[in-house]
Amino acid sequence: MTSSLPDTAARTAETTAGSAPDVPAPKRTESPLGQLRHRPEAGALIGTISVFVFFAIFGGEKFLAAAGAASWLNIAAELGIIAIPVGLLMIAGELDVSVGSVLAGSSMTLAIVSGHWGAPMIVGIVLALGLGLLVGLLNGIIVTRTNVPSLVVTLATMAGIAGLTLGLSRVATGTTSVAISPDPFSKSVFGQLIGGQFEVAIFWWIGIAVLVSVMLQMMPYGNWIFAIGGDKESARATGIPVTKVKIALYMASGFGAALVGVIQTILYNGAQVANGQSFVFNSIIAVVIGGVLLTGGYGSVLGIALGTLTFAIVNQGIYYTGWNSDWASLILGVLILTAVLMNNTFRRLALSYKPRSAKKV
Secondary structure, eight states: OOOOHHHHHHHHHHHHHHSOOOOBOOOOOOOHHHHHTTSTTHHHHHHHHHHHHHHHHHHHHHHHSHHHHHHHHHHHHHHHHHHHHHHHHHHTTOOOOOHHHHHHHHHHHHIIIIIISOOOHHHHHHHHHHHHHHHHHHHHHHHHHHOOOHHHHHHHHHHHHHHHHHHHHHHHHSSSEEEOOOOHHHHHHHSOEETTTEETHHHHHHHHHHHHHHHHHHSHHHHHHHHHHHOHHHHHHTTOOHHHHHHHHHHHHHHHHHHHHHHHHHHHTEEETTTTTTHHHHHHHHHHHTTOOTTSSOOOHHHHHHHHHHHHHHHHHHHHHTSOGGGHHHHHHHHHHHHHHHHHHHHHHHHHOOOOOOOBO
16 A cells, blocks of 8 residues: 655655754743852842841931941941952951051051151151051061961061051150141042041042952952962962962052051041051951951952941941940841851852753753
């Protein structure tokens, strides 16, 4: 029994028309919220939003007003300028606790040179910033050449710079507090209060954060920092200049502390030898809240900025609630522990995240 050619052709045409070619199915992507949980900054962002909402509710209009925002933004700016380079050091697996003494030393250098001795402001500013770079260079050389833990080295530097600042200030001026009258240009660049409330340091902080973020994410130098924090011996074996990178990071940390010293001296028209000691551990706390590992190899500038904001909001928000400020330290302690636990969770999600590949049907 045979079939006719037309019938066979018709069936073939039907089969061909009914079968679809193999085409890739559209890629299924997660929602923005779903993608957010895989970002390393997710924990820090949630922490910042949570404390802001908390104090916005219990602090009321005073917390949300311009004066309230200025109170925590000003603190965040000064702390953030120091926390960013300290955070980079921590990503590279190192610590710097000498920033408080560097801030005080730079402040007194500017005040003595341009206030007590009457030299031009630019001379005092350059010498103050140079002191920060010099201390950073010293820290970097000692850490990299001796392999002594950075905590020990910078603790020694902190004590030494504090002693020098106190002793030399008394020798040079006979006092531990020196006034200064900055010129209009220096005041506008470093010590201006925008709207009478917001420090110009906020713009310094934002600018530094943007520049460092670009460097960290888009330049080979950023990859070197992460590699050194992950395993410095492997990084050295691949040709990364570990010693030079670490010395540069310590100099950046010293420069950041010195810059804040200059800002505070010009803003408040004077300096004291006791300035800056609160920045020592506050900067590390802000960096840890921002998700940077103490063991190195992990972190981001955005996370550090968010951690700094969170710290500043908690630090100032308690005063707008009407509660006893004695509870501020307890709240901050709980916040630090919660932030670390939350950051660990989101870090695991970020490191385990694999984008879905396209499927064929």
